[in-house]
Amino acid sequence: MIGEMDPDGDGGMEPDPLGEGVNVVVPPEPYFPSTLNRSSFGSLKGKRGGPKRKSSRHHETLPLATSRPIFQRDRCTIKVAQGDPDASNRRRRLYIVASDLSEESRYALEWGIGTGLRDGDEMLIVTVVENENKIDPPIPNATDRATKLRSQQERQGLAYILVRQATSLLQRTKLNVVVSCQAWHAKNARHMLLDIVDYNEPTMLIVGSRGLGKLKGILLGSTSHYLIQRCSVPVMVARRRLKRPPRRSAHLAKHRVHVSLAEAGIDRVAAKVDQDVAVMRDEMQRDDERRDSTEGRAIVEEGEGEEGEEGEGDGAEGEGYLGTKVRG
Incomplete structure (x- = not known):
């Protein structure tokens, strides 16, 4: 709209380099000058014998x-x-x-x-x-x-x-x-x-x-x-241009916090697996003990039944033997 209302404006104007308007002046390099960095950079360049940068106004x-x-x-x-x-x-x-x-x-x-x-x-x-x-x-x-x-x-x-x-x-x-x-x-x-x-x-x-x-x-x-x-x-x-949301990255995400190896997620998973294995082992051991106790109880009951049958037979023979002796 502004370009149409300005017929005597500059037609070959450069595009907006900073995204803040064509009137904003581009600052010369370096954008953020620092005396410390400049002195150290100049000393290194002087020692290495490299070309010196031109002073920018x-x-x-x-x-x-x-x-x-x-x-x-x-x-x-x-x-x-x-x-x-x-x-x-x-x-x-x-x-x-x-x-x-x-x-x-x-x-x-x-x-x-x-x-x-x-x-x-x-x-x-x-x-x-x-x-x-x-x-x-x-x-x-x-x-x-x-x-x-x-x-x-x-x-x-x-x-x-x-x-x-x-x-x-x-x-x-x-x-x-x-x-x-x-x-x-x-x-x-x-x-x-x-x-x-x-x-x-x-x-x-x-x-x-x-x-x-x-x-x-x-x-x-x-x-x-x-x-x-x-x-x-x-x-x-x-209206200000809306900012695009950052792309999700599994490896380069900035919100990921560096933790020690002891606090890593893989250690937590391994500890949980070991706990599950221990619980399963205890259950299997209990089943074995329960099975052994059941079998032992069945064997004891069978032994008691056989001994009772033998006692009854001996008593019958004794009665018959005594009765025969009295008759004689």
């Missing part, structure tokens, strides 16, 4: 000017100018970024500065806090002065947070632009954002997305969905 940041806070009714504005925005002969474009100081809004701001802005453009970063009690009265009284001062201090703090976010991103670019950071107190944040867009008539409105999906976003009353339906200018919903 670091990215020189453009001059940055921050204005004093401008207090108006229900809002506080701080302007940040980098470089010379008036030197560009291009037609100035205005972009509005709606921020709620969340991680998604920060990515929307990063996308707007890294991809959308060009030299001479202007960006308005707006954050709206819904609080009816902190709205400035139309006719201020002496009793409302303390409340108004506290509200202005809160807006000033929010505006400086936006300035800090914008400055950290601008210093990584070579853009000659003006960024205005504005904090509001309003009854309804969505209606105020629409009023700000209608008053300034920007080229584009940039908002963040939490990635909740269509149905969940509608049920929760997504602000980005509301602005898309009601806004009078194009709305860019910047």
Whole structure:
């Protein structure tokens, strides 16, 4: 979309090397210079007689000017100018970024500065806090002065947070632009954002997305969905690219903990197998003992039965013998 709206832009622009926008300057090598590593590396190279590396110049940041806070009714504005925005002969474009100081809004701001802005453009970063009690009265009284001062201090703090976010991103670019950071107190944040867009008539409105999906976003009353339906200018919903889950590896998994050989899983399995074998051996031994006791008991019963039969026979013969003797 930005490429179509910029006919005088550079057509042969290099692709985004860092994935953070075409405006982000690629840092020179080494990316993370260290005096200790550099000295040791240079000493080793000097001893070995190898070629010396060329000294690389670091990215020189453009001059940055921050204005004093401008207090108006229900809002506080701080302007940040980098470089010379008036030197560009291009037609100035205005972009509005709606921020709620969340991680998604920060990515929307990063996308707007890294991809959308060009030299001479202007960006308005707006954050709206819904609080009816902190709205400035139309006719201020002496009793409302303390409340108004506290509200202005809160807006000033929010505006400086936006300035800090914008400055950290601008210093990584070579853009000659003006960024205005504005904090509001309003009854309804969505209606105020629409009023700000209608008053300034920007080229584009940039908002963040939490990635909740269509149905969940509608049920929760997504602000980005509301602005898309009601806004009078194009709305860019910047959503961070989802990270792919790491591939599962049986050998190179980082979550695997190195344990000693005594605590290894194979030892636990072996101990369990030995325990099962011991239990089976005890059961077999009990069966053998039970079988031996049963056989011994059967043999004893058979012996007792034979002895009883022999005793009965002897008694019969004795009676007959005595009877015969008496008769004689």
